[in-house]
Amino acid sequence: MTSHSYDVIVAGVGAMGSAACWHLARRGLKVLGLERFDLGHAMGSSHGMTRIIRLAYFEGSHYVPIVRRAHQLWSETGAEAGMQLLHVTGSLDLAPEGAGPVESSLRSCLDHGLTHEVLSAPEIARRFPGFQLPAGHVGLWQPDGGFVASEKAIYAHVGLAQSHGAEIRTNEPLLDWTPTAQGGVVVRTERGTYSAGRLVITSGGWIADAVPALAANVSTVRQAIGWFTTRRPELYRPGAFPVFILSVEEGTFYGFPLYEHPGFKLGGPHFGREPMDPREPDRTPSPRQVALIRDCLARYLPDAAGEPLSLKGCVYTVTPDDDFVIDAVPGVPQAVFASACSGHGYKFASAIGEILADLSTTGQSAFDLKPFSLSRFPQA
Numbered sequence: 130m131t132s133h134s135y136d137v138i139v140a141g142v143g144a145m146g147s148a149a150c151w152h153l154a155r156r157g158l159k160v161l162g163l164e165r166f167d168l169g170h171a172m173g174s175s176h177g178m179t180r181i182i183r184l185a186y187f188e189g190s191h192y193v194p195i196v197r198r199a200h201q202l203w204s205e206t207g208a209e210a211g212m213q214l215l216h217v218t219g220s221l222d223l224a225p226e227g228a229g230p231v232e233s234s235l236r237s238c239l240d241h242g243l244t245h246e247v248l249s250a251p252e253i254a255r256r257f258p259g260f261q262l263p264a265g266h267v268g269l270w271q272p273d274g275g276f277v278a279s280e281k282a283i284y285a286h287v288g289l290a291q292s293h294g295a296e297i298r299t300n301e302p303l304l305d306w307t308p309t310a311q312g313g314v315v316v317r318t319e320r321g322t323y324s325a326g327r328l329v330i331t332s333g334g335w336i337a338d339a340v341p342a343l344a345a346n347v348s349t350v351r352q353a354i355g356w357f358t359t360r361r362p363e364l365y366r367p368g369a370f371p372v373f374i375l376s377v378e379e380g381t382f383y384g385f386p387l388y389e390h391p392g393f394k395l396g397g398p399h400f401g402r403e404p405m406d407p408r409e410p411d412r413t414p415s416p417r418q419v420a421l422i423r424d425c426l427a428r429y430l431p432d433a434a435g436e437p438l439s440l441k442g443c444v445y446t447v448t449p450d451d452d453f454v455i456d457a458v459p460g461v462p463q464a465v466f467a468s469a470c471s472g473h474g475y476k477f478a479s480a481i482g483e484i485l486a487d488l489s490t491t492g493q494s495a496f497d498l499k500p501f502s503l504s505r506f507p508q509a
């Protein structure tokens with residue numbers, strides 16, 4: 130059994146935790162990152178190669194300042210790590226004219242002066258012939274959107290953190306933690322006991338185990354993604370095709386240009402909630418989810434509607450209002466946490482790592498975190 134002491138322990142080295150390790154280590158702090166599985170595993174929320182980054186944000190204008198900072202950090206961190214993490218392809222929000230998603234994305238563009246265009250269905254078909262949309266659909270085009278290479282980004286953050294002295298221990302989950310009378314924490318794993326001045330909890334689908342105050346307000350659901358043989362790959366290459374969110378009567382789906390896989394990637398339905406316990410080892414998508422994805426391809430992206438090449442399941446950690454929770458553990462200011470998912474958190478990870486480093490070192494953030502407080506829930 131080992132017993133060591135650190136400035137900060139980060140529990141959960143996925144999207145948010147790896148970024149937190151980097152932002153803490155680069156400030157000269159002695160950091161320990163504990164991870165339940167291997168680095169870059171496929172049991173959490175961050176595998177599957179890519180995640181969309183959109184600046185036009187239908188989930189709310191208040192996200193835009195944070196996603197702008199994240200966009201900048203993905204470029205800077207990629208350059209520092211010698212990897213391309215951010216791929217700018219432009220983003221399209223697609224929905225029937227007058228419907229919520231396009232209207233809300235438009236509002237965020239107007240509120241924050243983001244470059245944008247509203248495109249009609251014929252204009253979308255002319256620019257991006259890979260789509261076959263219903264006649265009444267429109268698209269909100271925002272040229273700065275794109276995708277982040279999600280598994281590479283975890284490796285990049287961890288590599289940079291290690292180069293600044295961080296210790297990363299994989300296959301070593303935090304079992305429990307306790308605050309100390311001196312204002313620090315003691316963390317227990319199967320291999321040892323570690324003490325630290327601060328604790329950052331970023332354990333994704335398992336977060337309520339370490340932050341019981343979250344239990345009433347987070348749940349976990351299964352989400353499906355697949356890669357499908359394309360008949361006309363030239364229509365779906367970066368440069369010819371953007372990332373997109375498509376709202377249709379069957380649900381909300383999202384897709385990517387081709388990237389490091391021969392198949393076209395589509396995920397969803399985004400708001401289709403199939404409960405799932407992350408402790409359950411099976412990550413196979415349900416037949417219903419796969420059928421919905423294939424039906425969406427056949428109707429709206431027919432040249433990408435070939436046979437599945439890869440199908441994967443993934444965990445969404447959702448809150449009742451689909452907003453994140455970024456806060457200190459009630460009554461324990463030295464322990465901060467981020468539950469930033471509800472299916473749209475990855476794009477923010479670079480900035481949330483920085484926010485967690487700020488909160489755990491100064492107790493403050495440059496961003497307005499009120500919309501993400503735990504106390505907004507009546508049962509917190």
Ligand SMILES: Cc1cc2nc3c(=O)[nH]c(=O)nc-3n(C[C@H](O)[C@H](O)[C@H](O)COP(=O)(O)OP(=O)(O)OC[C@H]3O[C@@H](n4cnc5c(N)ncnc54)[C@H](O)[C@@H]3O)c2cc1C
Nearest residue numbers: 141143144145165173174181303332333443470474475476
């Ligand atoms: C299929 C799918 C598609 C998505 N698409 C998008 C998208 O296009 N754009 C977007 O912005 N977002 C998207 N999201 C959401 C985004 O991926 C998540 O918000 C993000 O991955 C959450 O990161 P995290 O660090 O909270 O979780 P994870 O990356 O899962 O990290 C949590 C880590 O904690 C570890 N852990 C758990 N318990 C412990 C413990 N006790 N001790 C130590 N370690 C522990 C886990 O093993 C895991 O590695 C998508 C999510 C899914 C599932």
